[in-house]
Amino acid sequence: MQGSSLPIIKTAIPGPRSVELVDELSRTECPAITARRARRTLESGVPQDPIVWHKAKGANVEDVDGNVYVDLTAAFAVAGLGHGHPRVLAAAHAQLDQLVHAMGDVYPSDQKIAFCKRLAELTPADLQQSILGLSGSDAVEAALKTAAIHTGRPGIIAFWGGYHGLSYGALAATSYRNSFRKPFIAQLNPHVRHIPYPDLYRPPFGLAHSATPTEISNACLAHLRAMLSSPATGSEEIGALIIEPIQGRGGEVVPPSGFLAGLRALCDEFGLVLIFDEIFSGFGRTGAMFACDHECVVPDILCVGKGMAGGFPLSAAIGKPQIMASWGLSSGESIHTSTFLGNPLGCAMALAVLDVLVEENWPRRVAILGDVLLARLQKLQSRFPDLIGEVRGRGLMLGIDLVIDPATRAPHPNLAIELMDHCRSRGYLVLPSGIHGNVLAISPPFVITDAQLDGFFTVLEEGLARHP
Ligand SMILES: Cc1ncc(COP(=O)(O)O)c(C=O)c1O
Structure with missing residues (x-):
């Protein structure tokens, strides 16, 4: 397995060893975590018994049965540079010999200091000061706390279909699936308001399918303005707006051009802290360093x-100094920290990732490859216009919107699962996305090869052609 290999499927999928290990896992892991066939639901979006991963390189993953796959998920958009990039592994190995753990907010490591500096250099304009974390x-959480501390207002605007994570603060802002929120609803921040995302394919507010991007953008911005101007919900109460660009x-919903600028202007007018969640879209994935x-x-x-x-596992909320200053100075024990904050191993690996991204100009390369892929997806759509309602996205953050009927744009989640099953049985890993689970997400490692993509398109086309 080189990283650029085509699939090698030796067993039924999942193979016997995967099945055995997942059975074992089911005895010692909370049953809500790893989906098994017996418990699968459509909403989980993961229909099959899992394969158990054993190793990975580049765009390839090998399971415990020796089957080799091509990964078009980049493992939740993490393996941008590919699994096990040699320079990242070398940085990790070197750091392992030096220092694995330091004392985040008390005695920082040299790697954490270098990493915060590098982030400040890479992020746009005056985004200069970070709060590091482990997960998205x-x-x-750090961003929402910062906004609350800066404005003194508890209210947050977030968007329909938005995903910001599942810890309590983040979950209150997430609207993506009701099932994530339902059991905990009584404990979630009641000051979060969800408003429509300017989805061009399924426009909000009952707008016609023929509504133009400008009309959709204006409708969403007008709705927000009305909300912020209302004494009940307005600038007295709301201090932050969080959105995935x-x-x-x-x-893989791309807002109309000008919408983010409209949000920026409204946030300035009403004194809201504008938070962009680029946990998925950041670091080259969309063909620019950041989607914004x-x-x-x-x-x-x-x-x-x-x-x-x-x-x-490493994350950051990177803010403008005048906003971060609202936290005040640490008086010896930070009021926002954790045991592993700024872990030196993670910082060393991240420094290597950022070096490779910049030196090898990956955002540009992703933009070029993304355009080629989107054109291929458009061609596929023209072959299957009854099944593919839309293909969209930017860079290597692409989606195939599967529909029951292109006229009504009714989502077809079963087809997404059928295609995912088919592709996996032929050695290509994809995941469904979208609030209805009907979008086949294509977010491969940037290093995926032409031959691997050719193979994927052949298999995907075969899957679509087989659909009754
Ligand atoms: C845009 C976005 N924000 C936040 C998160 C949450 O990240 P994590 O799962 O690392 O907590 C995700 C995860 O998919 C995400 O896509």
């Missing part, structure tokens, strides 16, 4: 994670 949710799990670069809009706080550290 951590970064979102391109929705990831929500189904496409629109030249700078938030007050940028949340990043996933692809930043080559697979090590």
